[in-house]
Amino acid sequence: MSNQQEIPARTVYIVSDGTGITAEALARSVLSQFNLSYARIHIPFVDNIEKARSAKRQIQEEYNRTGLLPIVFSTLVIPELVSVLREARALHLDVIQTFVEPLRMELGIAPKQEIGLSHQNMESTEYKNRIEAINFTLAHDDGQSNKELEEADIILVGVSRSGKTPTSLYLAMQYGLKVANYPLIPEDFERGRLPSALERHKNKLFGLTIQPERLSEVRHERRPNSRYASLENCRYEVSEAEGMMNLEKIRYLSSTSKSIEEIATAILSDMRAFSGPAQEKPPV
Structure with missing residues (x-):
């Protein structure tokens, strides 16, 4: 019990190509299982390479400053953006990618890999x-x-x-x-x-x-x-x-x-x- 209380506080990043609501909900649910103090930083609307590089730099700077791996919950769907983000030293938890590959293999079809599909068609x-x-x-x-x-x-x-x-x-x-x-x-x-x-x-x-x-x-x-x-x-x-x-x-x-x-x-x-x-x- 004392070891749990002595765990250093971590920085948790919520990175998304949209609002980040999905990643935020998952992060809250998962982290609630641990006796962990953490600061939460949101980086929404990461929908191009430059924004992904900016997010990577921010996460990497946090690691350089603290020497502790930041925890990153992300819902990026474009593989190129995911690759850039993963260049940062961190514990990366890809909410979307975790499920896309097993589904691709089971269904035998390629994912669309388009940003914002879950929030499209506001006239629906x-x-x-x-x-x-x-x-x-x-x-x-x-x-x-x-x-x-x-x-x-x-x-x-x-x-x-x-x-x-x-x-x-x-x-x-x-x-x-x-x-x-x-x-x-x-x-x-x-x-x-x-x-x-x-x-x-x-x-x-x-x-x-x-x-x-x-x-x-x-x-x-x-x-x-x-x-x-x-x-x-x-x-x-x-x-x-x-x-x-x-x-x-x-x-x-x-x-x-x-x-x-x-x-x-x-x-x-x-x-x-x-x-x-x-x-x-x-x-x-």
């Missing part, structure tokens, strides 16, 4: 649908609008600050889903029923809950020393919200210890598996 139906989903989700954030809820793919409900907004936006941006979200508030608990606008859309509802202690911490950052953020009030709201979701047979999960990605994946898995009238399901 898929792209337009994603933009529409983002606009819809923004317009229906935090119960702002009751209009066109029949178009929603998912409607998230839960107490304020339980993670509804970031989850909604993630689902819209990553999956092109139209997501509305509604806060469950004390007035709803006093009435003992869902907001009227949601009654006829129960099959689209999914709930988020959260541990009261964590909710209190989050709310204190927004409104310090308020009743809204008090632990007593948070316990009340969470208890009432979970009771209402159980009563209305709304599937729900706790966002307390889950990342946005984990929450979204769990929601998608549950919604895809679910069919027919809503059925009671205990929190995950």
Whole structure:
């Protein structure tokens, strides 16, 4: 254990011929498995030889300065650019090249080796649908609008600050889903029923809950020393919200210890598996 803590910090480079989102996601996932401190440097849009040489020089200078191999996650698809980058002294982890060669051998066809294929055709139906989903989700954030809820793919409900907004936006941006979200508030608990606008859309509802202690911490950052953020009030709201979701047979999960990605994946898995009238399901 002590040896892990004594490992020198490394510099991690994210090199891509595009935005670098794919390489960034992989780097985060892989490096999370190690007890390692590191500085992350992004070098996006490396789409010609000169940019590749510039990236190579930057990486090589880091090695010359520290004597430690920088860690390079790259998604370059042009072999010539990959070759230039690999001239730098570093641990090179090629996200694309790792899979291209085995697929070429299996399929018996040559890869296109063109930059930006995964992001091409911004006029495609898929792209337009994603933009529409983002606009819809923004317009229906935090119960702002009751209009066109029949178009929603998912409607998230839960107490304020339980993670509804970031989850909604993630689902819209990553999956092109139209997501509305509604806060469950004390007035709803006093009435003992869902907001009227949601009654006829129960099959689209999914709930988020959260541990009261964590909710209190989050709310204190927004409104310090308020009743809204008090632990007593948070316990009340969470208890009432979970009771209402159980009563209305709304599937729900706790966002307390889950990342946005984990929450979204769990929601998608549950919604895809679910069919027919809503059925009671205990929190995950």
